[in-house]
Amino acid sequence: MLDLEIVPERSLGCDAWEFVLGMHFSQSVAIIQSQVGTIRGVQVLYSDQNPLSVNLVINMPQDGIRLIFDPVAQRLKVIEIYNMKLVKLRYSGMCFNSPEISPSIEQVEHCFGATHPGLYDSQRHLFALNFRGLSFYFPVDSKFEPGYAHGLGSLQFPNGGSPVVSRTTIYYGSQHQASSTGAGAGGAPLPELPLSCYRHTLHLRRCDVLRSASATHGLRLHMFTEGPGRLEAGSRSVCRVVRFGSSAQRVCAALGAPARTYYKADDKMRIHRPTARRRPPPASDYFFNYFTLGLDVLFDARTHQVKKFVLHTNYPGHYNFNMYHRCEFELTVQPDKCEAHSLVESVGAVVITAYSKWEVVSRALRVAERPVVLNRASSTNTTNPFGSTFCYGYQDMIFEVMSNNYIASITLYQPEGTRPRYAVNSIA
Structure with missing residues (x-):
């Protein structure tokens, strides 16, 4: 049984770990993965067809805890303890819920x-005691009428008839009404990313794709991280530009060291070429993975210059879900001119974001070509439970689209004939 400390308006946890309001979904998953054997039977609940309107939930049924995340920001907004019998709870070191201590109204007070004074819902026969950032819910027998004793907001019960807490919610601010419906608590306010969750990395606010009429030139990244010193308890904003042709050193200077470097696999068909035995294996192109930016940068193995950017949207139900934070990009595309009956039809620019649906984008861009079906399989599991995605090419972009019509990723590349011979020397 977990023995946890409640901090109203902030967190639920212990000395080794804590779930903090405002933390990203991936950081909560990392905590759970670090507690294998202690936290078991975890479920991830989401809407496949409406991922932006239905809360993202981590349910821990063996511990009676539910973590509710904002579906757009993908950060923790409500912590709900819905089965008080499965967990021990403390506040300021004092235990108020355990197999030996019943969380009655008197115990909570x-x-x-x-x-x-608390709130009484006569329709659901539910009585709530609300503190800032914390609410307790008591089921009340319908035969008891609400009456307040000594101004503490308690109902008057006969001896031994006081109800016990059935559910506890931890949230940000004082909007307890918005958090009173558990997993449907769509109106609960969302705090900023806590400083304890920065972890000395850059986090993305917005990504502007720099384009001319029909070509991508680079990215302008608006980011934030910790303040420069311990005395500055806050974040600082950082803006950097990375372009096609930038060297690996300049990208590191702009964005910091990558979270991981990934080398592309060798061509497995090379063994069948006549010259395969006489030539040494070619060097591999490599990626800089920036998970908290939702960004991959691909470098040419020979020139060590940027030749691709991959922007990830991190939708649940995708093969790479939870690997990246969502890249909050804005991409403005000028559609190709359509010639019909010797007339040139002018179409306005199309703005694409991480929340755009492909059916709207493709209609505006008039994408006619058939997609390439992308099947993924891991080394330990030959099947992909999430199914295939579909890749559409347009100008110098590749759109990876999920079956629910949301865009999973956008790859921006520089055609072979337009690559510069030398690195671009501007990073800001």
Whole structure:
């Protein structure tokens, strides 16, 4: 049984780890993965067809805990303890819920102090005691009428008839009404990313794709990270530009060291070539993976210059879900001119974001070509439970589209004939 400490308006955890309001989904998953054997039977709940309107939820049924994430920002907004019998709970070191201690109204008031009068829902027969950032819900028998004793917001019950807490929610601010419906708590306010979750990395606010009429030149990244010193308790903003042709050193200077470097696999058909035995194996192109930016940068193995950018949207149900944070990009595309009956039809620019649906984008861009079906399989599992995705090429872009019509990733590349011989010397 987990023995956890509640911090109202902030967190639920212990000395080794804690779930903090505002933390990213991937950081919560990393905590759970580090507690294999202690936290078991975890479920991830999401809507495949409406991933932006239905909360993203991590359910831990063996511990009676539910973590509710904002579906757009993918950060933790409500912590719900829905089965009090499966967990021990403390506040400021004082235990108020355990197999030996029943979380009655008197016990809660003794541990947390007085509060303003509680709220009674006569339709659901539910009584709530609300503190800032914390609410307790008590099921009440319909035969008891609400009446307040000594101004503490308690119902008057006969001896031994006081109800016990059935559910506890931790949230940000004082909007307890917005958090009173559990997994449907869509109106709960979302705090900023806590400083404890920065972890000395850059996080993305916005990514502007720099383009001319029909060609991509680079990215302008608006980022934030910790303040420069311990005395500055806050974040600082950083803006950098990376372009096609930039060297690996200049990308590192602009974005910092990558979270991981990935080398593309060798061509497996090379063994069948006549010259395969006489030539040494070619060097491999390599990626800089920036997971908290939702970005991959591909470098040419020979020139060590940028030749591709991959922007990830991190939708649940995709093969790479939870590997990257969502890249909040804005891409403005000028559609190709359409010639019909010797007349040139002018079409306005199309703005594409991480939340655009492909059916709208393809209609505006008039993408006619058939997609390439992309099948992924891991080394340990030959099947992909999420199914295939579909890749559409347009100008110097490749759109990877999921079956629900949301864009999973966009690859921006520089055609072979337009690559510069030398690195671009501007990073800002």
